Amino acid sequence: MNLALWIAAGLLAAVALTGGITKTFAPREKLAAVHGGGWTGEAGTAFVKTLGVLEILAAAGLVLTAALGIAPVLVPVTAVCWILLMIGAMITHGRRGEFAFAALNLVYLAVAVFIAWGRFGPESFTG
Template sequence: MDLALWIAAGLLAAVALTSGIIKTFVPREKLAEAKGGGWTEDAATGFVKSLGVLELLAVAGLILPAALDIAPVVVPVTAVCWVLLMIGAMVTHSRRGEFSLVVLNVVYLVIAAFIVWGRFGPGSFTG
């Protein structure tokens, strides 16, 4: 169980790292031209960059607390935040009719929910 939770956290951290770097460092206008990036046309640059920074923080929150054994409860809390982020992404993409991206967001949400369930439950760092 522990290995599966580490793999899930690693996969989610890789997604967050990629997405966070793109949103933080790629100009919003260029993001708007990319597949799945059309939503940025309706968002302020600061909002897009803020989402990117939050995703980069999620990378740290999914891996470092457990790896360093410093407040490992932050891992499932970060996963809860990721679930909320994915709900927002699903709403945004469904409003735009981008249902393939909604499905992708559901996959990320399920991975995060698995981490929440596992790290608050049977794969807890305290038990």
């Protein structure tokens, strides 16, 4: 189970890092032109860039804190924060009729639930 949790955290961290780098460094207008990124055209630049930075931090919180042994409790805490972020993403995509993206966010949410459950519970780093 520990290996499955590490793999899940690594995959979710890769998703978070990819999305975070894109939102942080790509121009908002370019993001808005991409399929599924239309919401960025309706959001402020600072908001989009802030989400990007938070996603980069989430990537670090999901993997690096445990791998380096620095506050590994941040792994399940980050997973819970990711769950909240994915709820917001699902609502946003759902309102825009982008149900395929909402479903993808639901998959990411489920992975984060698995990580939070596993790292707060049976495979806790403190136990």
